[in-house]
Amino acid sequence: MRLFLLLSFSGFMLLEAYRFTDETDKQALLQFKSQVSEDKQKLLSSWNNVVPLCNWTGVTCGHKHKRVTLLNLGGLQLGGMISPSIGNLSFLKSLNLENNSFGGTIPQEVGNLFRLEHLFMGINFLKGGIPATLVNCSRLSILDLFSNSLGQGVPSELGSLTKLVALHLARNNFKGKLPVSLGNLTSLIQLSFAENSLEGGIPDDMARLTQMVTLDLSLNSFSGVFPPAVYNMSSLESLYMFHNRFSGILKPDFGNLLPKLHDLYIGSNSIAGVIPTTLANISTLQMLSMPYNSLTGNIPPSFGKVQKLRVLSLYSNSLGGHDSLGALEFISALTNCTQLHTLNVANNTLWGDLPTSIANLSMNLIELNLDSNFISGSIPHDIGNLKSLQTFWLGRNLLTGPLPTSLGKLSELVVLYLLSNRISGEIPSSIGNITRLEKLYLSSNSFEGTIPPSLGKCSHLLHLVIEDNKFSGTIPREVMQISTLVLLTMSNNLLTGSLPNDVGRLEQLGTLALVHNKLSGKLPEALGKCLSMERLYLRGNSFDGTIPDISGLMGVKEVDFSNNNLSGSIPGYLVKFKSLEYVNLSYNNFEGKVPTEGKFKNATIVLVSGNKNLCGGVLELKLKPCFSQATAKGTKHSSLKKKVVIGVSVSMSFLLLLFIASVSLYWFKNRKKNKTNEETPSTTLGAFHEMISYGDLRNATDGFSSSNLIGSGSFGTVFKALFPAENKVVAVKVLNLHRRGAMKSFRAECESLKDIRHRNLVKLLTACSSIDFQGNEFRALIYEFMPNGSLDMWLHPEEVEEIHRPSRTLTLFERLNISIDVACVLEYLHVHCHEAVAHCDLKPSNVLLDDDLTAHVSDFGLARILLKFDQDYFLNQLSSGGVRGTIGYAAPEYGMGGQISIHGDVYSFGILLLEMFSGKRPTNELFGGNFTLHNYIKYALPERVLEVADEIILHNGLRIGFPVAECLKMVLEVGLKCCEESPMNRLAMSEAVKELISVRERFFKARRGARH
Incomplete structure (x- = not known):
């Protein structure tokens, strides 16, 4: 029946074709033109009633019947829709509409073109799949629909087009599996399904395609073993199967x-x-x-x-x-x-x-x-023979010996990457002969001697990275005259002398890092001319004098002048730097008032400790207040002032004594009252202002009802509590004192949180140390309540009871913000606290989200205060046989009895990042043995990043590709660097913060650019 209908349809089409005339073609094309966007119709201005049809732009007619046989409008950048009238061009053999901006669908009427041999519609915006009627174009030899958005599956009807020689369907978002019928296309020479979302195996029937010359299956999700059918394509010349799941x-x-x-x-x-x-x-x-x-x-x-x-x-x-x-x-x-x-x-x-x-x-x-x-071994002396070499990468190996002077013969070299080896000796002066060099990475070796001035001849140099060596002598002026430099890092060497005034010529410089050298003298005024500067690191030198006028560096993000001998006041213009994310002025000789405007409102990004003559600033900086010194007006005024000061001091002392007496009396009365009730509420946290009894907590949680249960952890259970009188909701963590280590957890959390403040820490309001109504010891910690629950329930909603399940999923941008929040608080704990604090149990369930999804790190029950002078004491006090942490998140060295350190937190944060953006727990059943979440992500980057990404991210309305793929790649790379097996190889939290913020900025700019 289908064959009869097909023959009948073909016969009808043949009769219709001979009934049509050239006037039919003309009207069909005019109708086609009417569907082209108006601003582009001028390109078809010859399509009118004056110019003969066969002279119209892109039109070719047959010699005998003057009917349109070829329509070539490729590359004209036409927009609009493809008119169904195209199906009336019944003599058409070739239709070329590629490289335009047509939208809508491919008209079903294309199936009327039974003489059609070539169909080119690639590089448009067509959607709606391949029309089934195309099967009627039985003479088709070339079908090119490359780079559209057709979607749906590859129709099995394509297997009927047995004369096809070339089939190009790449970049169309096709889904599903390849149809077995493709094995019927035995004349195929070229076949491309690249850059789609196809899956499954390659049909064995495709072994019949023995004429195949080019086969492109790349950038899909095909799986299974390497396709046996391919081995039968003995004529194959080009085989592209990269970025799939073949095994x-x-x-x-x-x-x-x-x-x-x-x-x-x-x-x-x-x-x-x-x-x-x-x-x-x-x-x-x-x-x-x-x-x-x-x-x-x-x-x-x-x-x-x-x-x-x-x-x-x-x-x-x-x-x-x-x-x-x-x-x-x-x-x-x-x-x-x-x-x-x-x-x-x-x-x-x-x-x-x-x-x-x-x-x-x-x-x-x-x-x-x-x-x-x-x-x-060493780099051979004759390496200069490779005179065409443009990129030379030998980094991260075990190379020793010096650099051969013949390197200077590599005159075409653009990138020389030798970092992290054991190369020694001096940089040969011949390196200045590589005048096309753009990137030179020699960091983390054993180089010594001076930096050759001949480097100044490398006038195209963008990156010069020579940190972590033993270079001595001064910084050559010639290097500071390479105007193209964008990145210059010479940190951790033995450089002496001053910073050359020529630094002002580096107008493109984005990063200058000279940390931990022996540089001295005054900073040059010319530093203020580096208008592209974003990161300026001069920590750990002996610079003196005042900070020069760098008010022109309005785009600077990070400034570190710490551990020098700088003096004077903090420049007021710093508050106007809107891009500023970090400023460290610690351990210098600065004096005067610390600003409180602009970025100086945020104590988490401003460091000024170790400057004994500074005062003021925001309260979190804990500096002494500034007293304005009135101008002296004779001894009478001076004497009067002294009397006033003495009087005020006496009055304040009296009031302070009165206040202490009142508080003591209040506490004594409360103590008696609570003793009558067989309760003894108290707090180990002198800084907290409330005293809450067991009875209060019992009432606020409705008897610790399961309906108020929020969650449970290693040492206790968390309840939601409402205090009606204050109309305040809090979270109450009740310790399970029968659990070994619970009391130490309680003390650890109190000790960790009593003196630290950060916007991304869950605020500990107070604590309760009491006796319950049965005479048992009772310990609880009272925190601010986080209405959006834990990050864990947002990442794995399928594991959460429906009543607590989030109503939606987290977007990529929200996850990025959350990761930055967590990174910032870890950086604060590790670097900016009076003593470094290690959290020791970072995981998604310990990251809580407030109303606007800002992250707050909680649960410091395993935290360690890493006091340099008495670490062993605190380890003994707070540890019960080493850090347990949580399986999957705890650093590997902890499992081997390794010492507690902030590096363990970095590892946990890395795993947290990988989980946030892959959607897979480190304990997923997929992982086992040596195959871990870390390896799973590492092996996929960079090409297969979308395969390991959480599918929820990719289905939340964002376009797959840049910036999503690029953003995911960069974030996951940060995660991988954080959870390296060796603690010393892990990224510092301050660096992780910088990299994540950089990712967010690029992502935001790309999205904003796309909207415009």
């Missing part, structure tokens, strides 16, 4: 099955096993890219036989290993590949000495990246 191992005879391959891109999957040596049998192979997989074993030296090889990209696998012999032999073999221009094997486990043969690689080599391995 398994590659067949050992891979290279024999696909002998014509030019390009093989299968990175960002989960392919394991060794690299098949038969790949070297593909003599045509030019591009081999397999990064971000789980490949093991050695890189086959046989790749040296592939004469045409141009790209070998195998980074971020597990290739090599400390027990692998000859892991670097492939480098010597590749010297035969004279066309090689990219070699990237970074982020593997390659061991061994760097072979001298690396200097004999192709003269065409542009990129050489061996970063983040375990490569030892």
Whole structure:
């Protein structure tokens, strides 16, 4: 029946086509024009009743019948809708509407064009799927709908278009699985489904597509083992399957099955096993890219036989290993590949000495990246032979020895990245010959000697990062004359002398870091000319004098002048810096009044301790008050003033004694009254103003009713409490004193919170230490109430009872704000408290949210005050055999008996970040053994970030792509750096705060730009 209907329809279309005339075509096109947006119709001005139809823009007619056979409007940037009248062009063989701005749907009437052979509608804004009527265009050989928003699934009817040679459906947000019917398209040469949301395996029926030359399945969610059907496509020249979920191992005879391959891109999957040596049998192979997989074993030296090889990209696998012999032999073999221009094997486990043969690689080599391995030895003297090299990455290895002078021969070099090795000696002056150099990273090595003035010849330098070495001598003026510099960090060296006045020539400089050197003298006035400055770090030197006029640095975000010998008053213009996020003036000789306007209202970002002559400021700074000194007017006035002062002092003393007596009497009466009731309420927290009894708490919680139960933790239960007289709702944490460590938890929390204040800490209002009505000891802590509950219930609403479940989900921007809130309070605890405080149990259930979803960190039951002078005492007082923390969030060193430190909090914060943006707990059943949440995220970045992101984030109305993907990548990278296994490798909380705030700013600017 379907065949009969199809034949009948085709016959009808044939009759209709011969009934139509060129006037029909003309009217169809005029109708098409009417649907084009008005501002673009002028591009079709020749489409009128005066100009002959066959002379219209983009129109080609047949020689005999003068009917329209080809309509080519590609690239005219036309907008509007595609008119259904297009279906009346019954002689049309080729329709090209690509690279325009058409919206709406593809008209069903396109199915009337039974003569159509070529259909190009790529790069538009079409939606609504592929019309089913397209199956009637049985002569179609090319169907190109690339880069639209068609959505829906790939229709199985496409399998009926058996004459198709090229099918391009990339970037259309198609979902679902590929239809089995695609196996019928045996004439296909090109097939692209890239950048969609397709899933499942590749149908085995596609093994019939033996004519295939180009197959692109990249950037989807295809899964299963490497598709067996692909091995049957022996004509394949280009295979793109990167960024999917393919797994398994590659067949050992891979290279024999696909002998014509030019390009093989299968990175960002989960392919394991060794690299098949038969790949070297593909003599045509030019591009081999397999990064971000789980490949093991050695890189086959046989790749040296592939004469045409141009790209070998195998980074971020597990290739090599400390027990692998000859892991670097492939480098010597590749010297035969004279066309090689990219070699990237970074982020593997390659061991061994760097072979001298690396200097004999192709003269065409542009990129050489061996970063983040375990490569030892030294950089060969002849490395200068690689004269075409533009990027050279050898950072994070075990290299020793000096830098060879032949580096200066790499005149095309743009990036030199050698940080975190053990390279010693001086920087050769020949480095000044690399005049195109833009980024030089030599930090965290053992360099010594002076900084060569020849660096000044590198006039395109953007980043100069040489911190954490042993450089001595002065800062060369020539370096300060590189006007292109954006980032200059020389911290943690032995530099002496002053900061050159030429610093004012660095008008593009965004960051200047000279922390912990031996610099001295006055800061130059020219510093105020660095108008692009955002971060200025001069901590830990011997600069003296006053702060120069830097009022022009209106975009500065962070300023650190601490631990110097600076003097004078705090410049008033600092309060006008609207971008200021952090200013540290501690441990200098500043004097006078601390401002209270602008950013100086926020004590969490302003540090001024260690300046004994400062006064005033906001209360949180705890500085002495400023007394204005009246002008003396003779001894009579002076004497009078003394009398007044004495009188006031006596009066104040009397009032203070009276106040103390009154308080003592009140306390004594209360004590007697409470004793009668068999209660003894008290507080260990002298700073708290209320005294609450057991009876009060019992009444306020309706007898500690389960209806007021908020949650429970390691040492107690939390209830919601209402005090009607004050009309105040609070949260009451009742300690379970039968639980070992509960009393110590109570003391720890009191001790931790009594002297610290931060807007992102849950405020502890008071405490109750009493006896209940049965004569048992009773301990409770009373906090401000957080109406939006814990972060945990927002991240995992499916685990929450419906009555307590949030009514909506957290957006990406809200999660980012919450993470910054938590980071800020940890930075405060670690850095800005009088003594460092470690929370020791950071997790989502201990992060509470107020009315506007501002985060507040709670539950300091395991907190440690890390007193330098008596740490052991406090550990003994507050610990019961070491920190327990919470499984999944506790730092690994704690599980091995490691000492308590702020680094443990950083680890917990990193896990918290990963959980917030992936939606997966660290204890998820997915993880086990060595496969952790950390590894799960690490292996996915950067290409597969959207795969590991919490789907709730991606379905809250934000467009997938930048800034969402970019934002997620940057945030997760912060999380990974925070939860490194080694405590010393973890990011400091102050750095985490900076990076997260930077992400938020970029995200906000991108969204704001998109709205405009």
